[in-house]
Amino acid sequence: MGGGDSKLAGPDLAVGIGIGELADGAMLVGHAHGEAVLVARRGREVFAIGATCTHYGGPLAEGLRVGDTVRCPWHHACFSLRTGEAVRAPALNPVACFDVEQREGKLYVLGKRAPEAKRAPAGAPESVVIVGAGAAGNAAAEMLRREGYSGKVTMVGADPALPCDRPNLSKDYLAGTAPEEWIPLRSPDFYEAQTIDLRLGAQVERIEPEARQVVFADGTRLGYGALLLATGAEPVRLQIPGATLPHVRYLRSLGDCRAIISRCEHAKKAVVVGASFIGLEVAASLRARGLEVAVVAPENKPLERIMGTELGDFLRALHEEHGVVFHLGHTAHRIDEKAVILDDGASLDADLVVVGIGVRPNVELAERAGLMIERGVRVDAYLKTSSPGIWAAGDIARWPDPHTGQNIRIEHWVVAERHGQIAALNMLGRATVCDVVPFFWSQHYDVPIAYVGHAERWDRIDVSGSLAQRDATLAFRAGDKTLAIATLGRDLQSLEAERAIEMGKGTVP
Incomplete structure (x- = not known):
């Protein structure tokens, strides 16, 4: 990679x-x-x-x-x-x-030095079924084997593609600067060598907790000793006329990304609906492919609700330097074969439309199984659900965060992978508390942004350094407490902030 x-x-x-x-x-x-x-x-x-x-x-x-x-x-x-x-x-x-x-x-x-082989503890489950083959599911399967677990591991993915490096789909791969061989997390041979039964393109219809079985859409059943739900999230769909036209695309899977790339071969003008991280990364990648790009979003500044005014203004200016045209404070009213019509009647030419307006956690399986739902699947500090033998991880899991004292649900790749690892350890009885400090990174042209912590609301943002020079720290604070840190060009400070939050330090430099 x-x-x-x-x-x-x-x-x-x-x-x-x-x-x-x-x-x-x-x-x-x-x-x-x-x-x-x-x-x-x-x-x-x-x-x-x-x-x-x-x-x-x-x-x-x-x-x-x-x-x-x-x-x-x-x-x-x-x-x-x-x-x-x-x-x-x-x-x-x-x-x-x-x-x-x-x-x-x-x-x-x-x-x-040769690596030391580990042995799973006595009392490990007879078998593990993982529903979801994304970041959390794949990380859990690998951790089980790394920890010496020798029981049957089955990972079920609704997507027909191998578990892939999803963050790259909106970044280098979509931009055309990363080859497709970088995208799968592992080869088919890896799963075979690890005796992980990988079932792709398979749909789980329901879970029967009392029988400890999952039931597939074709009626077949599979028993489990322990079950991990890692069903991820799905993009929020536009509900406007023309939203289902073939040139309107979403980006979640490798198949989605391939479809967008295919459209880029003949498209000249693209409209991105949504100024989310995904939306802006897509805009940058499409510019790298030479398309004219317009971004439509209802907010007045990109990412203001998540990252604040200063970083929102910086990102807008950065994208405008690269030729992106913003139509903020507006929504898409309808989509035609060659244009996106805005709420004020303006018409934007578009051979390609990419929608990035958020995601919803896939909690339907958990809900039908009677698990506790709280704007996600409610889990304890060990990622265990309300039903014995079932854990949840990744985008669907809402867990008690020891750093904020709140129950939080996070849609970050690294968090999902760490969840999967922690859930696997706990299935093996290793009693590992989920104390993950959320972290994500975003790439805009040659400017990476790192973010650690979790700040839904803040009193102020303290900025040190220079955003213009791409050497800055933004501290999201509530009173004297630092909730999160965003950095540009300050990788070591990002790590130090992560460590300070782990240690429970109220103020992070």
Whole structure:
């Protein structure tokens, strides 16, 4: 998925460096045996792991060390310095781990250490069924196997495509700068090797909690010892004349993205309905393909309700610099074969219309099964639903957030993956509390925005740095408490803010 610089740099760690060259608490990048290696010191202990994040190739040395882990500066993946294990999504693969020797005042990086096999605890469920093959479902299936679970794992996806890297669908892949081979999270061979029974294009009709069975649309049944509901969300559909015309598209799946790309081959003018993150990322990607793009949205500033006035103004200006034309304070009234007609009668030429006006969680299965619903599926601190043996994760789950003291539901990719991992651990009896600090990133041309925390309402936004220079921090505060932090060009500060929220610090710098 993209990649860091493969060029080796820094000292040859196999030859050795002086112990004094690596201060306590410091990290250093060098190389050993033809690979980039990160060494980190914690007191008398020295660790050595691969230097590049396995998610998108981020430089781990520019990240944040927390105890015996290191966090990637790009998308907040976390790796164990002791084992190289990918402790937290979005990275799913480990990095290499090397033995280190200290002698005669020098440090030497030796050969790679073989990963330790884990064994699932006694009392693990006989089988696990995962309904949903998106971020949460896939992460759960992989975590079960990583933790040594040997029982039957079945993952059911309504989409016929393999679990895919959904954030990329509105970014590089749609823009034409990422090949399709980057998009699947895993190959079919991976699921076969992991003995994960992947059933794609399959529809679960209902769940029978007392019988511990799921019933498919064709009437077949499948029993489970534990069940994870990870059914995700569906785009909100426009309810106006012309909304079902073939050139009106939504973006949620790989199939959706392929359909938009196909339309781009003959389209010259596009209208994006909605100034959401998805809408604006789509606008940027369509501009990269050379289309003229107009954005229609009822709000006066893009993303003002979520990100505030300052960032909304910045994003509008950024998109306008790239030729996007905004029609804010307006809605689409109807769609014709070649135009979108606005509520004020204005007509916008459109060979392609992409709608991004929000999503709704797919809670119908849970509701029919009698699970507790609270604008999502209500779960406890361990992501367990109101029905024994059933967990919920990802876009549908509303969980008690220890950082805000509220029950929250979040529609972020990284949150969904971490939910899946936590649910899997709890199915195995590992008693893992969901204390995830929400994180997401958004890409607009060459400008990434990172956001940590959760702020539905705030008293003020404190801005430091310069948005114009793309080097800024925006702190969303209620009284003296920092609820969330958005950053541009300040990856390390984003990680530090995440850590501060985890630690319960009221004010984040």
